[in-house]
Amino acid sequence: MHFLVVGPGAMGCLFAARLKKAGYDVTLLDYIEERARRINDQGILIHGLSEKYRIKVPTVSGTFPSEPDLVLICVKSYKTRDAAQAIKQGIGPQTVLVTLQNGLGNVEILQEIFGEERVLGGVTAEGSTLLGTGEIRHAGQGETIVGPGRDPNGPAEKLVSAFNRAGFNSKSADHVNDLIWGKLIVNVGINPLTAITRLKNGRLPDLPGTRMVMEEAVKEAVAVARAKGVDLPYPDPLARVIEVCHATAVNVASMLQDVLKRRQTEIDAINGAIVREGKAMNIPTPVNFTLTSLVQAIQDSYAERVIGETLVA
Numbered sequence: 001m002h003f004l005v006v007g008p009g010a011m012g013c014l015f016a017a018r019l020k021k022a023g024y025d026v027t028l029l030d031y032i033e034e035r036a037r038r039i040n041d042q043g044i045l046i047h048g049l050s051e052k053y054r055i056k057v058p059t060v061s062g063t064f065p066s067e068p069d070l071v072l073i074c075v076k077s078y079k080t081r082d083a084a085q086a087i088k089q090g091i092g093p094q095t096v097l098v099t100l101q102n103g104l105g106n107v108e109i110l111q112e113i114f115g116e117e118r119v120l121g122g123v124t125a126e127g128s129t130l131l132g133t134g135e136i137r138h139a140g141q142g143e144t145i146v147g148p149g150r151d152p153n154g155p156a157e158k159l160v161s162a163f164n165r166a167g168f169n170s171k172s173a174d175h176v177n178d179l180i181w182g183k184l185i186v187n188v189g190i191n192p193l194t195a196i197t198r199l200k201n202g203r204l205p206d207l208p209g210t211r212m213v214m215e216e217a218v219k220e221a222v223a224v225a226r227a228k229g230v231d232l233p234y235p236d237p238l239a240r241v242i243e244v245c246h247a248t249a250v251n252v253a254s255m256l257q258d259v260l261k262r263r264q265t266e267i268d269a270i271n272g273a274i275v276r277e278g279k280a281m282n283i284p285t286p287v288n289f290t291l292t293s294l295v296q297a298i299q300d301s302y303a304e305r306v307i308g309e310t311l312v313a
């Protein structure tokens with residue numbers, strides 16, 4: 001089975017390295033030529049949970065070996081459309097595309113470009129942090145669920161068995177949209193608060209200020225989800241968000257990682273998506289609107305940050 005992994009970020013490197021280590025034919029695609037060359041030369045370095053290892057993964061920019069069986073889209077959600085357009089010419093009629101990205105809209109973009117039948121969605125609770133070019137810390141293991149998985153000989157089952165062989169804890173599910181919303185609500189409650197306060201996940205439920213904003217943001221997102229008929233994969237959404245905060249207490253959430261690296265964040269596909277969906281159904285989402293606006297202001301003004309200046313009276 002030949003995998004094309006698109007995007008050498010924290011998740012792209014983790015999946016590419018583990019699949020390659022398990023013996024699969026893997027190509028990593030990076031749109032930045034110089035970075036692709038470095039990863040290709042040096043390999044991917046994983047600071048794992050129990051071991052540290054380096055593995056060579058063929059990494060290319062532009063053209064890639066034709067017609068991979070599976071394409072794993074691991075770019076940030078705001079790059080999904082560009083990445084899909086960039087690979088469109090090189091993939092065959094049988095190629096299946098998979099997204100495990102954060103946020104709303106990734107499955108829909110891929111379906112629009114490649115057709116509904118060839119796109120799998122899903123979620124992953126693997127924790128991975130990008131330390132440098134082709135270097136990651138695998139911070140925690142969690143379940144990876146893909147689907148729809150109705151056909152026992154279908155692509156979801158093949159992918160699940162490849163993931164499991166590569167050491168992931170994976171299964172298939174039918175209603176991936178519910179799972180994507182389930183993960184979305186966790187990100188809604190955690191990510192922008194970490195980006196604004198620069199706190200690790202574990203502190204958010206403890207401080208009265210972040211706890212209150214989290215509760216309100218989650219409440220709004222749940223109202224939108226319910227109005228859309230989403231069946232969330234847990235009974236108590238706030239309890240789930242707090243549980244994830246504790247389970248990932250020492251994590252630097254992906255949105256805070258983006259802010260620390262002065263990069264664009266995924267706010268638009270997370271809290272921004274709740275605002276858009278709410279608006280379409282006349283459901284007020286003022287807290288998500290405020291969080292979205294603040295994170296947008298942060299990412300639009302990195303060069304102007306006031307850091308440790310001496311203030312004169």
Ligand code: PAF
Pocket residue numbers: 102186187190191201244248251252253254255
């Ligand atoms: O985006 C992230 O960082 C993760 O999805 C989560 C669950 C918030 C943990 O840090």
